[in-house]
Amino acid sequence: MLSANQALRGCAVTNREARWRHAGRGFFDLDGLRIPANEGVRLLPIAGGKSGTVVAVTTVRGRTAIQLQAFHVSAGRSWDSVRLELLARIRRDGGTAEEVIGPSGSGIQARVPVVTPGGEQKVMDVRFVGRDGPGWLLRGTVSGAGAAPGSAEAWPCEVFDETAVKSTALIAPDSLAMELQWPPGEATN
Template identity: 40%
Template sequence: MAFGRLRKNKQEQDTNDDARSDEEDAGAIAEAPASGPYDVADKPSEEGYVDLGALRIAAAEGLQLRLEVEEKTQRVVAVTLDLNGSSLQLQAFAAPRSDTLWDDIRGQIGKSVGSQGGTVDELEGVFGTELLAKVPAQAQDGSKGFRVARFVGVDGPRWFLRGVFGGPAAMDPAAAGPLEEVFRNVVVVRGEQPLPPRDLLQLRLPRDSSPLPRPGGATSDRPAPPERGPEISTIG
């Protein structure tokens, strides 16, 4: 009888453990991000994407793409996406397998902005902790003002992706929505090459200079072949 009771208790315990496990799994699924940015292992298909090497950019109507080229080395160091009067600059970096970079990089951005006489506010946004930076700048009419930039960061498997929203998307959630959707659909291709943490992942010109297609394969009414942009500064 005692053995029977113990066995029954064990079965009940196993059932309870299974129930808890199911609840924990459901909780983990609920907490998992519903969308990207993605690692290439999670979204390997190139269909509907512009392939820039380390980054793949999903097509969107009206989206224009500019490659930022370092003048001295002629190396592509960033891609800037323009949409509806706002911009999103993207850079991808190598990261350690067992560590994250965004916490430390936020501190570096704050110091850099502070050295220029600007201010930084740390906020919780749709991609987690982000920074809203305001740097003193002179307006076209000569008056003093601020240039505003919104920094977001995502730590992936052995990579880190930084996005900088400019224009209305830096401040206005409604204006930011379309570019946030573009950011969510970015695919990062880390590659297997060993790289020091914070090294830029290699970007390149697309395989052809065709315009960004509309979703579904149709060509946009406003062709936007990739073009080179000015030199920019990189972090770290």
């Protein structure tokens, strides 16, 4: 069962630099990812492994968040194969999941069991989106109001669709996740 504070298995929000805000247009340059810097968004770093390297970022606006993580992948590994593995894992871990087609293509709508910081067990709506390119895969995990079944909130899909992956980014130790630079560089156009 996942902790409600954990959007990625084995990762946690780092305490080195809790948040980064931006009120303008352009992109946050995290080296491995280039993420749209829309007004009113907050970025929260996610560290993984023993090294504490930042391997993902959660972009928050209002009551919706999308966590973005890029991976180096071998030839033949694609979002299609990862999506099938993710479906099986969610179901094996006691959640429900179904494939859906949305604005960002094929994804997963899921309900996963979580444990709140107070120890209470709940079920959380989550939506997964993904895409792949030569040697890389980008996964987005939508939570909050925008992950509810039937939600028409477009913002998380727009962020995902506009995020660029730098396939030459370093790989985090003991992981296939791309390392991200934190704090992010200034937003650029």
